[in-house]
Amino acid sequence: MSGFFDIPSDLQNSYFGLIGLHLREALLPVLAGLLVSLPVAQLCVRFRWLYPPVFGVTTVLYAIPSLAFFVVLIDYTGQTETTVMIPLAVYSLVVLVPAIVDGVRSVPPETLAAATAMGLGPVRRYLQVQLPIAVPAIIAGLRVATVSSISLVSVGMLIGNQGALGNLLHDAQIYNRPLLAVNSVVTTAVLAVLVDAVLVGVRVLLTPWMPKERAAR
Amino acid sequence: MIRIDAVTKRYPDGTVAVDRLSLEIPDRAITVLVGPSGCGKTTTLRMINRMVEPSEGSILLDGQDIRQQPVNTLRRSMGYVIQNAGLFQHRTILDNIATVPRLLGWSKQKARERAAELMERVGLDTALAKRYPYQLSGGQQQRVGVARALAADPPVLLMDEPFSAVDPIVRKGLQDELLRIQDELGKTIVFVTHDIDEAIKLGTMVAVLRTGGRLAQFAPPAELLSAPADPFVEDFLGADRGIRRLSFFPSAELELQTAPVVAIDAGAEKLASRGAAPYLLVTDVDGRPLGWGAPDDLTAGEIDRDRLLPYGRPFVPGTDSLRTALDGAVLSPTGWAVAVDGEGRAVGVVSQQVIGEAVRAAHTAGRPDAKAAR
Numbered sequence: 001m002s003g004f005f006d007i008p009s010d011l012q013n014s015y016f017g018l019i020g021l022h023l024r025e026a027l028l029p030v031l032a033g034l035l036v037s038l039p040v041a042q043l044c045v046r047f048r049w050l051y052p053p054v055f056g057v058t059t060v061l062y063a064i065p066s067l068a069f070f071v072v073l074i075d076y077t078g079q080t081e082t083t084v085m086i087p088l089a090v091y092s093l094v095v096l097v098p099a100i101v102d103g104v105r106s107v108p109p110e111t112l113a114a115a116t117a118m119g120l121g122p123v124r125r126y127l128q129v130q131l132p133i134a135v136p137a138i139i140a141g142l143r144v145a146t147v148s149s150i151s152l153v154s155v156g157m158l159i160g161n162q163g164a165l166g167n168l169l170h171d172a173q174i175y176n177r178p179l180l181a182v183n184s185v186v187t188t189a190v191l192a193v194l195v196d197a198v199l200v201g202v203r204v205l206l207t208p209w210m211p212k213e214r215a216a217r
Numbered sequence: 218m219i220r221i222d223a224v225t226k227r228y229p230d231g232t233v234a235v236d237r238l239s240l241e242i243p244d245r246a247i248t249v250l251v252g253p254s255g256c257g258k259t260t261t262l263r264m265i266n267r268m269v270e271p272s273e274g275s276i277l278l279d280g281q282d283i284r285q286q287p288v289n290t291l292r293r294s295m296g297y298v299i300q301n302a303g304l305f306q307h308r309t310i311l312d313n314i315a316t317v318p319r320l321l322g323w324s325k326q327k328a329r330e331r332a333a334e335l336m337e338r339v340g341l342d343t344a345l346a347k348r349y350p351y352q353l354s355g356g357q358q359q360r361v362g363v364a365r366a367l368a369a370d371p372p373v374l375l376m377d378e379p380f381s382a383v384d385p386i387v388r389k390g391l392q393d394e395l396l397r398i399q400d401e402l403g404k405t406i407v408f409v410t411h412d413i414d415e416a417i418k419l420g421t422m423v424a425v426l427r428t429g430g431r432l433a434q435f436a437p438p439a440e441l442l443s444a445p446a447d448p449f450v451e452d453f454l455g456a457d458r459g460i461r462r463l464s465f466f467p468s469a470e471l472e473l474q475t476a477p478v479v480a481i482d483a484g485a486e487k488l489a490s491r492g493a494a495p496y497l498l499v500t501d502v503d504g505r506p507l508g509w510g511a512p513d514d515l516t517a518g519e520i521d522r523d524r525l526l527p528y529g530r531p532f533v534p535g536t537d538s539l540r541t542a543l544d545g546a547v548l549s550p551t552g553w554a555v556a557v558d559g560e561g562r563a564v565g566v567v568s569q570q571v572i573g574e575a576v577r578a579a580h581t582a583g584r585p586d587a588k589a590a591r
């Protein structure tokens with residue numbers, strides 16, 4: 001019982017179980033971050049003065065080490081996945097808010113004027129014009145946020161085996177099985193690449209309207 | 218009718234963009250707002266669909282203040298076309314055009330059928346329907362912009378420099394197309410431009426605005442050219458307004474001479490009988506002009522096509538204006554303009570002198586024919 005894919009029993013998971021866990025712990029925070037970022041970004045577009053302070057706050061939050069978050073959160077949410085996911089969600093804001101703001105601002109003024117002139121109210125204008133045109137920028141932000149989230153999940157091992165694939169690093173040490181560490185690093189990297197590829201695919205599907213040479217970037 | 222009543226627009230920063238402007242915009246005609254950059258044209262146009270709210274004064278649509286109906290209802294009853302088209306880059310051409318019908322609750326099917334119909338109306342190949350805006354040329358995008366504005370058949374069309382971002386040849390095509398569509402549909406169009414030639418070509422009425430948003434003159438184009446209200450308008454019209462005014466006088470009354478027109482296969486004695494004209498216009502056997510030749514050269518033997526002088530640009534009497542006729546005479550090295558029929562066959566020639574007399578007669582008669590402008 002010491003092969004590359006043999007997971008020590010203390011982790012209570014198979015190899016694929018760990019992968020599922022890892023994806024959940026990495027992607028749910030990004031999704032939560034996106035849901036928070038959309039309205040926040042819209043407010044920043046609507047009230048220009050709001051953007052610099054919001055950007056400042058997300059940057060400061062990003063600078064707080066996850067350990068510090070854990071220390072505070074553990075009193076409320078205990079040694080759980082939630083404790084790992086909350087800081088990850090907060091970190092995603094630093095990429096997602098600017099990405100959405102830039103995307104929405106990139107809508108040409110004459111396009112917006114045309115929308116207004118045709119009698120689209122603010123809600124329709126946002127949902128039917130600004131948001132779809134911002135999709136490439138939003139997905140670019142999501143790609144950075146998910147990849148960094150996938151790599152950050154591993155720190156969860158610090159609060160009692162909540163690091164999914166990251167836990168293998170710890171086990172590699174205590175069971176003296178360096179291959180487990182290699183497994184952890186390689187699997188995490190492959191996951192990151194695959195999820196990124198999926199996001200690129202989603203972008204391509206959602207934006208048939210992009211000039212091909214621009215889409216290649 | 219749209220009635221702009223003593224409207225002033227003062228922006229929050231204190232800029233007075235429009236200053237006590239009053240205009241009566243006639244129904245089913247093209248009214249052009251023209252003036253130098255920053256004179257308040259866009260502001261005026263946007264007050265009509267309430268994208269900008271006046272600081273003072275009011276705007277009436279068919280006698281009713283435009284503020285009395287919900288703003289989006291008002292806007293959906295007015296097509297709007299802007300420079301660079303402002304198309305929705307994320308929607309196909311068909312769906313761009315179908316936008317307002319969809320907002321008005323038409324079914325997707327019906328809206329798309331209508332959109333396809335409009336593509337044809339504005340001269341777009343329906344094969345472009347499934348394309349996205351980036352796959353179209355600037356001129357095609359502008360046509361889509363016009364089709365989109367017309368989609369729900371609004372009685373009013375607001376156009377803000379719609380053709381200024383395309384090259385002169387495409388622009389001329391779009392202008393002609395607009396006039397053709399207007400002949401068919403008879404919309405009430407308010408058209409903004411800073412190009413006085415475009416204003417004169419398209420406008421039934423032209424409002425010249427001066428910087429500071431004040432009205433300098435509101436008149437039909439021919440009147441603008443013949444009687445500019447003040448030095449500002451005169452200056453704005455440019456140096457050759459006398460020549461341009463000729464485009465409002467028809468060329469139908471010009472007396473054409475047929476004696477100097479000879480076919481290339483005419484015999485020598487026939488040529489000799491052509492009187493004292495200094496030059497003869499040689500045509501091919503179908504009567505299409507080839508060029509000018511001196512009688513002595515022509516009688517010497519076989520006519521050499523390559524040695525004929527170019528005949529400039531011919532005009533069509535009745536369709537073209539005196540301006541085109543004069544232009545033809547000026548371009549022709551012999552000083553004579555060539556008149557052709559619709560099929561391009563020479564029907565006669567006319568000298569600069571005769572055109573000059575017609576011009577003088579037109580000036581004294583005074584009343585230009587508005588139709589000849591096109």
Ligand SMILES: Nc1ncnc2c1ncn2[C@@H]1O[C@H](COP(=O)(O)OP(=O)(O)OP(=O)(O)O)[C@@H](O)[C@H]1O
Binds near residue numbers: 255257258
């Ligand atoms: N939102 C605004 N706030 C303040 N000033 C404005 C605003 N919009 C326009 N102006 C000013 O009002 C004046 C008229 O502007 P407007 O856009 O109506 O001019 P225009 O005749 O359309 O010019 P152009 O030919 O350059 O398009 C200008 O001096 C402009 O700077």
Ligand SMILES: [Mg+2]
Binds near residue numbers: 258259260377
């Ligand atoms: Mg303007």
